[in-house]
Amino acid sequence: MKKSFITIIRLAVGWHFLYEGLTKLISENWSAEAYLNNTFGTFSGFYHWLASSPAMLQIVDFCNIWGLILIGLALSVGLVIRWASLSGVLLLALYYFAYPPFGTSMPVGDGNYYIVDKNFIEAIVLLFFVFSSKKGYALQNIFTFADVKRFFTSKKKEKTQSNEVKGRREVLKNLVSLPVLGALGWGAGRTFKWYGLDGLSGATIQLNKLNLNELTGELPKGIIKNHEISRLIMGGNLIGGWAHARDLIYAESLFKAYNTEKKIFDTLILCEQAGINAMNIGYVTMPLLVKYKKITGSKLNVTVQVALDKKNDDIYDNVTRAIDSGMDMIQLQGNQCDWLCRDGDFEKVATFMDRIRSQGFPAGLGAHTIDSFILCEEQGIIPDFYMKTMHHDRYWSAHPRENRQAFEVDGKKYLDHNMFHDNCFCPFPDRTVEFVSSTKVPVIGFKVLAAGAIHPKDGFKWAFENGADFICVGMFDFQVVADVNICIDTLAGLHRRTRAWYG
Numbered sequence: 001m002k003k004s005f006i007t008i009i010r011l012a013v014g015w016h017f018l019y020e021g022l023t024k025l026i027s028e029n030w031s032a033e034a035y036l037n038n039t040f041g042t043f044s045g046f047y048h049w050l051a052s053s054p055a056m057l058q059i060v061d062f063c064n065i066w067g068l069i070l071i072g073l074a075l076s077v078g079l080v081i082r083w084a085s086l087s088g089v090l091l092l093a094l095y096y097f098a099y100p101p102f103g104t105s106m107p108v109g110d111g112n113y114y115i116v117d118k119n120f121i122e123a124i125v126l127l128f129f130v131f132s133s134k135k136g137y138a139l140q141n142i143f144t145f146a147d148v149k150r151f152f153t154s155k156k157k158e159k160t161q162s163n164e165v166k167g168r169r170e171v172l173k174n175l176v177s178l179p180v181l182g183a184l185g186w187g188a189g190r191t192f193k194w195y196g197l198d199g200l201s202g203a204t205i206q207l208n209k210l211n212l213n214e215l216t217g218e219l220p221k222g223i224i225k226n227h228e229i230s231r232l233i234m235g236g237n238l239i240g241g242w243a244h245a246r247d248l249i250y251a252e253s254l255f256k257a258y259n260t261e262k263k264i265f266d267t268l269i270l271c272e273q274a275g276i277n278a279m280n281i282g283y284v285t286m287p288l289l290v291k292y293k294k295i296t297g298s299k300l301n302v303t304v305q306v307a308l309d310k311k312n313d314d315i316y317d318n319v320t321r322a323i324d325s326g327m328d329m330i331q332l333q334g335n336q337c338d339w340l341c342r343d344g345d346f347e348k349v350a351t352f353m354d355r356i357r358s359q360g361f362p363a364g365l366g367a368h369t370i371d372s373f374i375l376c377e378e379q380g381i382i383p384d385f386y387m388k389t390m391h392h393d394r395y396w397s398a399h400p401r402e403n404r405q406a407f408e409v410d411g412k413k414y415l416d417h418n419m420f421h422d423n424c425f426c427p428f429p430d431r432t433v434e435f436v437s438s439t440k441v442p443v444i445g446f447k448v449l450a451a452g453a454i455h456p457k458d459g460f461k462w463a464f465e466n467g468a469d470f471i472c473v474g475m476f477d478f479q480v481v482a483d484v485n486i487c488i489d490t491l492a493g494l495h496r497r498t499r500a501w502y503g
Contacts, residue, residue: 007136010075011177013125015184017088018072022188024065031061034211035098038273043097051213067091075129076181078138078174085129092123114295141174212273215481217488219275222469222503224385224442225362227328229278229301232487234271235446235474236281239264239288244451246397246423258476265292267477268300274484277301280387280446280472283318283333290325303387305333305366308340308348315348319355330356331364331387335410341372342407346379353383364444368409368425370432373439382441385503387472389426390436390445390463395453397423404428425450429466436467442503446472456483460490467499 074084245251306318356363445468
């Protein structure tokens with residue numbers, strides 16, 4: 001292997017270490033606390049211990065920052081390469097096992113892989129420099145290269161001009177990393193001046209979100225059939241890209257661009273770490289959750305929404321696929337239930353319930369219009385749980401009550417602001433509260449924030465006080481811990497709830 005190629009590899013890894021260290025050094029109030037506290041899985045106890053006290057954390061931060069800088073600098077210029085490489089391997093091993101790409105954890109770096117990730121590959125590269133005699137062009141060669149040493153120290157007359165030229169060339173080659181490092185530093189400095197800090201590794205980035213160690217308590221749980229699930233359930237709309245953003249036509253594309261597969265997996269891991277152990281998803285999102293659970297070994301309780309296969313007029317297809325995919329609970333999707341009830345096709349609703357229950361799964365009914373549940377109850381169709389939109393209408397974009405119609409939450413949009421336009425998902429909140437207060441079936445309230453029109457402190461309180469046993473809320477990653485805290489505080493301070501807890 002040519003020395004020039006080896007030099008490029010060593011310099012690239014060295015610059016990565018050096019830059020990671022420098023970004024941490026100049027980042028205001030940087031700390032590895034969040035990185036350590038958010039670890040999850042087999043080795044998390046060790047990393048939590050490292051962040052267990054301010055004194056310990058200060059030592060960890062110092063060693064992390066200056067370890068990266070010194071290792072990176074040594075590799076870049078080519079000094080004590082073997083020892084720097086060995087130190088780099090040990091540091092990368094700490095990063096690797098903090099979020100190992102196997103078992104019950106997932107990495108937060110550049111991707112989600114099995115066994116092999118960026119840290120693993122970089123450690124293998126450094127092991128080459130630990131055990132190989134080939135180090136490329138490096139400053140340390142200046143002090144060991146025989147011809148150059150003789151060139152500077154020997155006074156023997158037999159030294160020829162060709163040897164002098166050879167020595168000079170080798171000196172210049174071994175100094176090649178200095179101008180390259182200088183150019184990289186100059187470019188990074190200009191980038192920082194223009195755009196600010198751009199270090200984005202999992203241990204570097206500073207997000208505007210609460211950390212897991214800022215949780216105010218443990219999220220309470222309830223039971224539906226034999227499933228113990230958290231009172232706060234993760235919703236699937238933000239992950240699926242269903243923004244319900246009224247006339248903001250770009251919002252769905254924005255949601256999808258933000259919630260990449262990696263971001264979704266990271267968000268779900270964060271949810272589980274924060275105490276959210278259940279999720280409700282649309283049918284089309286099911287393969288993604290199957291993959292997530294398979295890769296991470298997650299025990300997340302997943303409720304999937306099913307509907308009639310219109311193309312083949314098949315009642316059983318969605319249910320069968322949900323069961324085969326390992327879902328935990330199955331629910332008739334809200335619009336589907338509304339449409340069937342609106343059209344008086346209660347036989348299909350009953351068939352859905354019977355099919356789900358016959359396979360040993362809890363069967364749920366979803367709806368936006370409370371008339372659906374009232375009509376089903378009159379027909380003797382009682383599910384194992386209700387999934388009902390539950391929010392008040394005291395927000396600006398809610399259209400006037402006198403213009404609301406049953407079964408209008410069906411995707412249609414009107415240009416008239418006084419008519420429904422994807423803005424009011426619980427059109428008759430008083431009737432909803434009346435029904436919920438009388439039923440003895442567990443109720444999961446969803447759309448409790450009216451798709452972002454109501455603050456969580458307000459929406460959570462209204463839903464729980466008016467009878468919801470659980471609430472289902474779509475959350476971005478930076479909202480998870482804050483929403484869990486709000487839910488914990490809300491449940492601890494309920495005073496006006498009159499309905500017994502069912503679930």
